[in-house]
Amino acid sequence: MEKEKIIKDYEKKIKLFDKYNKHYYEKSAPLISDYKFDNLKHQILLLEKKYPYLKSKNSPSITVGFKPSKNFKKVKHKVPMLSLGNAFNQKDLENFEKKIINFLSINKSENIEYSAEPKIDGISASLIYIDGKFTQGLSRGNGVEGEDISENLKTIKDIPKVINAKNFPTEIDVRGEIFIENEDFKLMQENFANPRNAASGSLRQKDPRETSKIPLQFIAYTFGFAKDLKIKTQTEFLENLNLWGFKTNKFNKLIKGIDNLMNNHKYLEEKRNDIKFDVDGIVYKVNDFSLQKRLGFAANAPRWAIAHKFSANSSTSEILNIEIQIGRTGALTPVAKIKPVNIGGVLVSNATLHNEDEIIRKDIRIGDTVKVERAGDVIPHVISVDKSKRKKISKKFNFPKNCPSCGSLTIKDFNETTKKLDAVRRCISEGFKCEKINIEKLKHFVSKEAFNIDGFGKKIVESFWNLGLIKFPQDIFNLNYEKIKNLEGWGNLSVSNLKYAIENSKKISLERFIYSLGIRHIGLENAKLLADHLKSPENFFKLSNKTYINELSIIDGIGETQIKSLGSFFSHQQNIDVLFKLKKVINVTKIQKINSSGKLKDMTFMFTGKLTGISRAEAKSIIEQNSGKIINNVNKKLDYLIIGEKPTTRKVKSAKEFKIKVISQEEWQRMLE
């Protein structure tokens, strides 16, 4: 009987606690004083300690604060929102087209049609419509996962809320750009550096009524997923967007041939200042959807589209000092601290000098008058020195030969491909021994593409580091929140937000986990290749055994450089310790194959010789789409060697020795029918 009473009393307290907690975190309107709230929490914890049978999912010993309303809910994009490759000149465009022609294995004289669309410098958004109703709107986020900003998006007039058109897909996410016209921006320029920041800030308002006061606009230009879409080209899609009630860009054009793309670029660049909003280039998209589908995606961007940037803005300034920054991989980057100067609406006070060789080549010195360029989201850089303005007393800049952070020796690697020394000098310190490298590793660890911890920015990493709160990645999951609560600028709510964001990040995909470790030469693309091959975190941890690392050479795309770098990472005990400790506090998820039931499931392939009518790249992509795997060399793990014209005899011979099936291109294509 006694027990029943205790349970009842406990449940009553939990219910109250839940109510107060919700009011405090979600509505930012506490119902009781902090003192009473803490007291109640304390009583619950005491009861739980005394009577271990008491349990509730809402107990303060379990809850890490409610989802704070300031943090928007994260939602995975059904189809990732990728970025675009950049082109700066005719040569880049020619290369872009050449790659397309090679991939599709088509005749050079065949003219590819492009939809050329001004690239609006705003914030992209994805609008989900189900049965003609706007149901959810997401920000881009890190491309894989966006934030649910539906309520704010609903305040934008250009976004249709209901679409009744007959041919409107039953399910679609329409994507486009949110922006503010330059005229409207003038009224709010005291608060934001440029229209883009103003649009971004307005979209992230906690209260949609605040967003509604900002004259945000929306121009649509693409889609992520679409059910029952009967449209065959991008231009046709843009026309339909108009019919469905979306605004599109009136400067969109259908163009063939590089010369014509260049002419249109010149025309729009001249017209740029007459356009009512910021445009920073032109996006070219292969117009035919079936070709787009064949071309598919490489790492982070589609093969069928590119952004042709407008030329950068520039200005002159004076170099006040040259500082050496140390990156995550030990690279020493010289940065010029310049007299602040306004370039295209942004106040610039730092400009990169790239590397030691660049300083020597341009003979850049402290005190020099220099031309600084800034293009869109690219880091401002020094392009030239006005030597006529140089003072007599100026001295050549001596690039440090030792790491300014830890004093270790710095070296330039020998590049096996170019057979030259790298232009970049690096600190040779490994693991977590160099303070600056260590801090950069932590910044990388929490960054958007890695653990994606909301609100845990670079400044916080630095401040926590200086306070001795973090040293290794695992420390992030064992923070002393009591201490943080008492720091200047922190309070109950912000600590709770941080706690929530950290808890939320604990579940991470294998590829992002591998990327987060910041291993040199293992960027997003290689991390994905490794994850796809290794499948489970256990297999990744096994790489501390050298034999497993060498086996990675069968992955197409992973070469000697990556293997060497992984080898070096796993040979440092400190890295192994970090992995071991992280393993205990986080949850790395296994790879789930999207299409694991394709016709080539569990089969491995390799090509030798030239294929007919199809490029090697496309053939590879088809195999992967059908759940097959490409491997790099003939060994017992290979199932099929596909031979084209003039195959390498050695490969065919060794395949036969291993009793691997040697098949022709036609036989392979028949497997797909």
Ligand code: IVH
């Ligand atoms: S298509 C995979 N079309 O540019 C194709 N993007 O770097 C992705 N953008 O995040 C987008 N105008 O914010 C496309 N007409 C246009 C665009 C456009 C602006 C932005 C968009 C995207 C970024 C790509």
